[in-house]
Amino acid sequence: MKKQPNNKHQYAVILAGGSGTRLWPISREMYPKQLLALTGNKTLIQETFSRIEKIVPKENIYIVTNKQFSIDILLQLKSTGFSHEQLIIEIAQKNTAPAIALASEVIYEKDKDALMLVCPADHLIANDLEFKKSVVGAFARATDGKLITFGIAPDSPSTEYGYIKPKGKINYSTPTSVECFVEKPPKDIAEEYVKKGYLWNAGIFVWSVKTFRSEIKKYLPEVLQALSFMHTDEKKFIKCFSSLSPVSIDTGILEKSKNVEVIRVKFAWKDIGSWKSLYELLEKNEEGNVLNEHALIIDCENSLVYGNSRRATVAIGVCDIVVVDTEDAVLVVHKEETHKIKNAYAELKERNMAQYKEHKTVMRPWGSYTVLEEGVGYKVKKIVVNPHEKLSLQLHHRRSEHWVIIRGTATVTVGEDTRFYGAHQTVDVPVETKHRLENSTSEILEIIEVQSGSYLGEDDIVRFDDMYERNI
Incomplete structure (x- = not known):
């Protein structure tokens, strides 16, 4: 123009x-x-x-x-x-x-x-x-x-x-x-x-x-x-x-x-300051409902129901409510009370519950990771690396990692050794060892990562080289 x-x-x-x-x-x-x-x-x-x-x-x-x-x-x-x-x-x-x-x-x-x-x-x-x-x-x-x-x-x-x-x-x-x-x-x-x-x-x-x-x-x-x-x-x-x-x-x-x-x-x-304002903005059906493809409703009126792809979200016989179902949290609130969500958010933060801070799937400049399961001493992730992207050269002080390539071809550096790995092959990354995961191809790379250690926080990372200029 x-x-x-x-x-x-x-x-x-x-x-x-x-x-x-x-x-x-x-x-x-x-x-x-x-x-x-x-x-x-x-x-x-x-x-x-x-x-x-x-x-x-x-x-x-x-x-x-x-x-x-x-x-x-x-x-x-x-x-x-x-x-x-x-x-x-x-x-x-x-x-x-x-x-x-x-x-x-x-x-x-x-x-x-x-x-x-x-x-x-x-x-x-x-x-x-x-x-x-x-x-x-x-x-x-x-x-x-x-x-x-x-x-x-x-x-x-x-x-x-x-x-x-x-x-x-x-x-x-x-x-x-x-x-x-x-x-x-x-x-x-x-x-x-x-x-x-x-x-x-x-x-x-x-x-x-x-x-x-x-x-x-x-x-x-x-x-x-x-x-x-x-x-x-x-x-x-x-x-x-x-x-x-x-x-x-x-x-x-x-x-x-x-x-x-x-x-x-x-x-x-x-x-768009609240779920109520979003409801008012979106197109509604004859009963005044707003829903996405993952939601099923029966005999509901003037409600917003958002499901997610991992499970069925069903609402029956309710009016004037908001239901939002994500991978790790479910919200049910009357439409006229949505302004109180900030109070619930503050309580989640006060309790240091992960759901206030980030989703199970977290976007990164190189792709994304999804936390599939976690417990004391372990965490399981699905990692997706976009074509021609790579993670930083890094190490962790308190955890080891085990990778299984499930799709694509990975260029993996562990210590001084760099190799190519295809689907169904595995890689072990010991604690305190420099490593890097790279996708040098034109196809998506997917791996399953199992972390094991005394501390599994995202802040246990030392970066030595990073193409996205994050903290080194």
């Missing part, structure tokens, strides 16, 4: 550091909702990047995230040409104000005249053309020193979104001053807001980096002070940034600034 003229000063920042706890159990700490495909074939971050690259040069798109998501993001956006130089890694999660300020400072160092679009990675927008029109209009207004936020006309008194009160009547696409921002209200107050013409706060912003920097200096000087060490004193930067108090962009800047305007936009928008 032809680029907008004179858009070299236009940049975009995608916020992709959130954990998506309210969509547990499919969203986990190590693989949150922005990395998932919830409504189609593309993941949410792929959808977001695709939408934005139609507006700004793709080399001007930055993504703010944390280190644990960085490789997955790079893999998901590999076909777009997105590079690791466009990743901005938060050394500590401090909510949206410091995250956006960090990205703004990176862009400011590159282009003092930059205009900056900020949007979350996990929103759904139905009309890319209307979104583009809104952003282009906001860029034009941002040159006048305004902080532009997008407002959505509510179609219900939702308690899942924040609200914006415009000053006076507001028309589509016309910037209007903001009277106040309101955090997620209870139902009765949300109903009053809708009647009075309040807008949902979409969490999408446009401004110039100069204007934003000025507002940060005025209202969050400690953030700008921490960022001043970013290029001159790494240790001091890490110390100062890590000591910042978490603060949202709404609370830290927008509620205080006198330069904020809201644009009422026309595009259809959804923040």
Whole structure:
């Protein structure tokens, strides 16, 4: 698609550091909702990047995230040409104000005249053309020193979104001053807001980096002070940034600034913040049910039932519930109580149960592994290595490994010895021995790995060489 003229000063920042706890159990700490495909074939971050690259040069798109998501993001956006130089890694999660300020400072160092679009990675927008029109209009207004936020006309008194009160009547696409921002209200107050013409706060912003920097200096000087060490004193930067108090962009800047305007936009928008909001978005059958191919329902109404391929998931005679069945966790919750999932997630984390953190199947840059069985002193995995990929050269201090090749051809290094192994052949890897597994073919490689030892945690690893530049 032809680029907008004179858009070299236009940049975009995608916020992709959130954990998506309210969509547990499919969203986990190590693989949150922005990395998932919830409504189609593309993941949410792929959808977001695709939408934005139609507006700004793709080399001007930055993504703010944390280190644990960085490789997955790079893999998901590999076909777009997105590079690791466009990743901005938060050394500590401090909510949206410091995250956006960090990205703004990176862009400011590159282009003092930059205009900056900020949007979350996990929103759904139905009309890319209307979104583009809104952003282009906001860029034009941002040159006048305004902080532009997008407002959505509510179609219900939702308690899942924040609200914006415009000053006076507001028309589509016309910037209007903001009277106040309101955090997620209870139902009765949300109903009053809708009647009075309040807008949902979409969490999408446009401004110039100069204007934003000025507002940060005025209202969050400690953030700008921490960022001043970013290029001159790494240790001091890490110390100062890590000591910042978490603060949202709404609370830290927008509620205080006198330069904020809201644009009422026309595009259809959804923040998939819960199973209830996902249910409302998806296509339903005649009884109001949403289900996937692994679920069976009888005499159910207005429910969402997601099964998984490993077992049958059956619901009979229930209404207004959400059932989500994964390999290692089952969620059953009333549709109106899905906001409490975050409490269950917190309890799982408090108990240090693995189900809060990651799935049985874990994606890696070289492929994936699935934990098939584990107990005291042993763990069994299925490992899949994609064509022309390889694991790091590594060793483990407290476990040995036994591999059985079940599909493909493996190039295996154990100690100083490298050999090829085919289906049904086995490999032993003693404790404290350097080893590497590689797939140098054009076919998938699958192995079964049996680990044995006194400690089987994923952190028992020493890397000596890694093509994905993970910690060595």
